[in-house]
Amino acid sequence: MLRGEGVERLGDVAVLDLDRRSRTGIPEVVLAGPKHAGEVAEIAGALLERTGSACVSRMRARHRRAVEALAADRGARLLAYGRRSCRLLASGAADPPLQGLVGLLAAGTSDLEPLAEARMVCEAAGCATTTALDVGVAGLERLFAPLGAMLAAGADALVVAAGMDGALASVVAGLAGLPVIGLPVSTGYGAGGRGRAALLSMLQGCAPGLVVVNVDNGVGAGAAAALVARRRAGGPFIG
Known part of the structure; x- marks a missing residue:
């Protein structure tokens, strides 16, 4: 079902698609590569606060440091996938039930x-x-x-x-x-x-x-x- 709900503007940085997982089954992923480290942390932090989790891909060293600092500040669990991708889970948040x-x-x-x-x-x-x-x-x-x-x-x-x-x-x-x-x-x-x-x-x-x-x-x-x-x-x- 197409709908315009669950969209939230984050200043001049991003427009968050908060309902993407419930709509498509796949959560929004923050592409770090071309962004400033502060922008990545701001977007990931907003997703973490609103949805309980955040995915980040294509990180460079500066992005990784910013995301690690965000996780420490929020008390979030950080799951690393290789050197360039990670997931953040809010304290108390559970992984989705496994299917497949x-x-x-x-x-x-x-x-x-x-x-x-x-x-x-x-x-x-x-x-x-x-x-x-x-x-x-x-x-x-x-x-x-x-x-x-x-x-x-x-x-x-x-x-x-x-x-x-x-x-x-x-x-x-x-x-x-x-x-x-x-x-x-x-x-x-x-x-x-x-x-x-x-x-x-x-x-x-x-x-x-x-x-x-x-x-x-x-x-x-x-x-x-x-x-x-x-x-x-x-x-x-x-x-």
Whole structure:
């Protein structure tokens, strides 16, 4: 249902979408990267006060310091996801009830930050997660045990992050009878660097059930996986 309620202007800094989680199932995420540290802290603090939680992505060192200071000042719990993403939970606030399981796989250690961003969104949306790292196609034997464990645990959707050739996403989609969200990562270098080869490889993949988000879009990958997982687990699309 479309409605204009739950919108609140925060000075000249932002317009808060306070009902986003109840409307879509996915909470608002503060993109830190291009913002001043004070702006990030102000927006995150307002979300924390109004909704009991806040998600922040693409933090740099100055943003992280500001968010850590905010958490200490408010007595909030800070949950770190890699070095660049975090969630804040107000004192006494509980995580949403878990619905669905998302498996997250990273081809290499260099692909972890966008995958951590996806994990943050999944957990903020109320999905359990399980993660496997460094399971890329250069040593394909590393993939089978963790992927098998995810399937045995009843995973509802998978997110695959890869930044060189992006081949892991197609391989996983060809092995697992689940929706697979391909997350190309900008860690690749050379002629197809900055995620270009990974993106095109995933888009060109012939394995059915693979869909692809833009380069480094961990928030989008996590949101898509969470919505699918919640629905498959019997939960509603909206929170």
